[in-house]
Amino acid sequence: MGEILLKGVTKRFGDVEVIPPIDLAINDGEFVVFVGPSGCGKSTLLRLIAGLEDVSGGVVEIDGKDATATAPADRGLAMVFQSYALYPHMSVKKNIAFPLKMAKLPAAEIEAKVQAAAKVLNLTAYLDRKPGQLSGxxxxxxxxxxxxxRNPQAFLFDEPLSNLDAALRVNMRLEISELHHSLKTTMIYVTHDQVEAMTMADKIVVLQAGRIEQVGSPLELYRTPRNRFVAGFIGSPKMNFLEGPEAAKQGAHAIGIRPEHLRISTTEGMWPGTVGVSEHLGSDTFLHVTTDHGLINVRAGGEVGLHHGDRVFLSPDMGQLHRFDAQGGALK
Known part of the structure; x- marks a missing residue:
């Protein structure tokens, strides 16, 4: 079991409330990602769950039991940090075995658990090496x-891939996802990278200034963002926003359209513009088009024959248009 419930959980540092009261349910076996910009409170919220920070108010329940005052070591959770925090003088085998040795488990049981974990993580051939002899x-x-x-009830990951280069990040993203499928254990994962959130999560929790802006599956957040913040944060490249007369035509303070939901033409369309920078990625090309409504990013095919300075016309898929009020809330 690995169900975690937050009931009115709050965190204050002195007079500053960094986490307003939060209610959140994390179901057993879910892969939940906390995502948001730097300083939004996602790591603080993870540390409140882990017990590494004391809550200022509210209740943390783990498997139906109040764990608010329970010591971190007794919560049945295992945390993986951005820094590896390995003992450099110990072998890989001894590093993995360390928490079991501290728990005074029998040597045979420790050996079996270490070998099983090494097999799952493709580390069997490296057990006798020191951390300094390994890649990131x-x-x-x-x-x-x-x-x-440790066979925890849940894994807590705090930006575990931030120290890796781009290729390793992709590989580790896949490995952690596969690990979740094989272990079927609850995982809570903190990242500022919305691509990691979209590709890994069963459920995404979008945070801003300590508040939960929206909770849902990756596609729910992509298709039906609750507000302009979520709409602009989820999706890569981010959504285009237009205000003024063009938004007023749609009965909104602002409208949003994703780069992939724009048609580009050299002969006709709703919004004339001029091609600026083009980002060629092989399968896709992202065109930055200057229009009377501002700079608009368009996703086109990799073989698009357009160049800097070309005159073009953009037309949005009206069925994919998002409307927002003056407070940033989504309009139906």
């Missing part, structure tokens, strides 16, 4: 292995 991705797998052997 391998070291992060050792840190995850140290969490796995």
């Amino acid at each position: 991705g391998q070291r992060q797998r050792v840190a995850i292995g140290r969490a796995i052997v």
